[in-house]
Amino acid sequence: MTDRADRTPGWESVPDDESLHGDRVLPPAMTVTQSSPTSSPGRRPMRRGVVVGIVAGVAAVVLPVVAGGIGWSVGSDSHSAERPVESFLDDVEHGHLADALRAAGIDRGRDDVLLTDAAYARAGDKITAHRITSVQQGSDRATVQAVLTQAGRIVPATFELERSGTDWGVFPVWSLRAPALGSVQVVVQGPPRSTVQVAGVDVRTDASGAADLRAFPGSYGVHLDGGKWFTATDSTAAVPGFGAAGTPVVVATTLTDAGVQAASKAVDAWVDACVASTSAAPDGCSFYAYGEDPANTYSGQEWTLDARPSVAVGGWASKGWAVETRSAGSATFRAQFTGPAGRGTATAGPITVNASGWITAFSDDGATFVSAVGNGQSDSGS
Template identity: 40%
Template sequence: MSNPPGPYPQGNPPYPNGQQPPYPQGQPQNPQQSAYGSGQQGPYPQNPQGPYQGAPSAQPTSAYPTQTYATTGQPTPTSPYAQTAPPAKKPRSRGRVIGWIAAAVVVLLLVAGGIVGSVVGTQANAPEREVEEYLNALIAGDAEDALAVSNAEAGDADVLLTDDVYGDTDDRISGYEVGEAEISGDTAEVPVEITQGDESYDATFTLEKAGKAFVVFDTWSLQAPELGVVTYSVSGPEDTAVTVSGVDTTGVAAADGAVALPALPGTYTVALAGESEYLAAEPLTVTVLGFGADAATSVNAAGEESTALTVTLTDAAVTAGEEAVEAYIDTCAASTDFRPEGCPFTAQGETPGYEYTNCVWTLDPRPTFTIGEYDDGEWPVSTDSSGSASLECDVRDPGSGATGTATAGPMGVDVGGAITAFGEDGATYAP
């Protein structure tokens, strides 16, 4: 009987380079010196022929069976070295450990993020931030933004609280240092040291709670601080147009003869509007240092504190006024009446029934005078030195036909009255 076919061609396993199997004759030459070492038994200690269970007359050609499957009816042999190993320890799951670590990190990050978020949220909504935003707007000349931050609404008199005006205003706030807010209930007070021009001063801003941000953080609303006020009155005609830092304030109603304009910190100039041929006024300089009713200081050109814009006459106006007075005198002198109406001289003592003709007034000398400063709606005229007037008339007695010359004077001549207006035709004089 032949060997059962194995998995290798020709019934033998292949060996490279022509090498022989460990048991070239199908068994070791010396069972005591096998491939398992000196003194060691081979894998089949009771049968040097190995576990082959084929027919008795046939032996395998190798120490290893060439048939990978057991012969029909025979059990599959087990290795004589097989031992039952103790159960291996189940390795700890690295994934679970990493998961716990990741979870811990997430918790730490959430806690840290919550702390940081709380700090950032609190800082972003702190009352100091509102004050800083307000002051930054003032530094930048953004009056309208400042009004918005302070929740103030502009009125008719707030002509100075615009970006166009405040952006060009000199001596605005240039720096500040915010202190720590003092919070009491729903109110917070923030102290600030402010730098303006060459001056430094302290100010306190008040805020009220306005609600919540993200349901957690208190928000604050800045209460509009009391502003300084640029105040002026005009010592001049009622219709005098005035500008403050270039803004026409004609449309702002005066109260008790004065115009009051709320103003942010800075320096403002009060002056006549445009150029006038007849009227002039030295401008007022108003410095608003900080906030509050006492923040504004107004001085005139001489450096004296004053809120009155005094309108004076130009040289052309003075000349026009003098010409008006002289014209009046001339009109009176040209009269042929004994008592020229509205004139500063008059004659008395006519003889009833006589006829007076060719009456002539002579002024020698003429009076001199001065046009004074504006007062109560006019520029008063006062006499410096009196003049002298004389009258000479032809006289006739109708009863006798006799004729002669009648005279009156000399008499003093003074002028008064005032210059009441100026226009295209010059000055208007009211004696």
């Protein structure tokens, strides 16, 4: 049997152009036979609409899978432990210390005067760039390694994080643990509890003349204003990275001409006070007389300064600006006595007057002198 297809009834009765002549005979109608080498007997060919439907169905399944993979990748990346570190360092580099402190959970105390945007704005050699070098994430803890660019040098840094929750029940939420900050250490070779400016902020030293301030990486200018009495050279305290204590900055002080004159006056006043005493052993003075007879009664005790000591004032020592006796002075003691032997005059001297000690402080009234020798402990009496 021949299967005829695509024939439309009546086409064979329509003549072509060349047959439109009276002397030609119509050719027989052409028969077209269609067969499919892949079709099986009795099986209907798949229609185009069915194929399109299957392809659309497969695409509908693949697209959610691809979208889900992209979403997982983006979500994992945005919840990586390095993200809080990146944000923290970005805030530091842009001088947003208040945001950095809040993000890292760093509590700012009353004495943390350098942990402000204003103070950090006056610092130099700050972090200008950073790069994350490794991220190690566990189930509840993470460690992020980074390198910082500070003052043209590469400084390593390590940050610790802990898992504080999840987003959508799947992605971890990491919280940055407060990193250890560096510190600015200042030691003033001057009166204790002095006021020194660090990055333009007033800081009061303790009883030992020192101040220790937490600070972010950078360099901080140190200035001490001694007024008319003493001066100090400006210096800089460096904080090289996080958790680093820079080399302590020693602020050496030098007396001004007014300070030296005030120191000399203070020494003279001390000597005069000792000489004005009516005691054979003036309290707090470097000279004294001894050898009194307990059987006698003494009166009219007095000291006479025969020669005033000359001194030189040097730099700050353990207790103050050192005062050295260059040329010792001398004094004589005299008193009247009455005793078993009758009445008479007792004398002692000349006795060395030593004026070594320290200038410990200045005030509006001048300098304060403290003797290094009390009651002639290293001097001779008569």
